[in-house]
Amino acid sequence: MREDKRKRLAARGWKTGSAADFLGLSVEEARYVELRLRLSEGIRERRQRRHLTQTELARALRSSQSRVAKMEAGDPSVSLDLLVRSLLALGASNKDLAKLIG
Numbered sequence: 252m253r254e255d256k257r258k259r260l261a262a263r264g265w266k267t268g269s270a271a272d273f274l275g276l277s278v279e280e281a282r283y284v285e286l287r288l289r290l291s292e293g294i295r296e297r298r299q300r301r302h303l304t305q306t307e308l309a310r311a312l313r314s315s316q317s318r319v320a321k322m323e324a325g326d327p328s329v330s331l332d333l334l335v336r337s338l339l340a341l342g343a344s345n346k347d348l349a350k351l352i353g
Contacts, residue, residue, distance in 0.1 A: 286352060290334040291325040293351045297341040298323075311340055 257267050271281035298308050298319075305319040312319070314333075322329050322337060338348060 287327075287331070287334070288325045289351050290331070290338065291323055291329075293343070293347075294319075294334065294337050294341065295323040297338065297343065301341060303341075308337070308341070312337055 252267060260267060269281075270276075271284075276284065298305070303311075304316075305323070306316045309316045309319045312333075318329070318333075319337075322334060335348065338351070343351075
């Protein structure tokens with residue numbers, strides 16, 4: 252958010268903060284959410300770079316298109332295992348995974 256907008260909102264009595272502030276997440280919980288989102292974004296970016304549809308990736312993973320959509324959206328029902336396996340199926344190296352995690 253732009254600083255001028257933040258100041259205008261504060262002047263009217265509004266408080267601004269992060270999603271972690273709003274949800275009352277601990278530092279560890281916020282870091283976990285960020286990790287899941289980075290992995291999800293990594294899947295979408297790699298899939299698009301390889302010019303694959305969600306359906307094509309789903310076939311490669313023996314999963315469904317809707318599951319791939321959930322992975323890319325950061326749905327909490329998707330396991331970290333599936334996120335990492337998907338990245339590996341898309342050709343990610345250990346170094347690539349380390350960049351996403353770090």
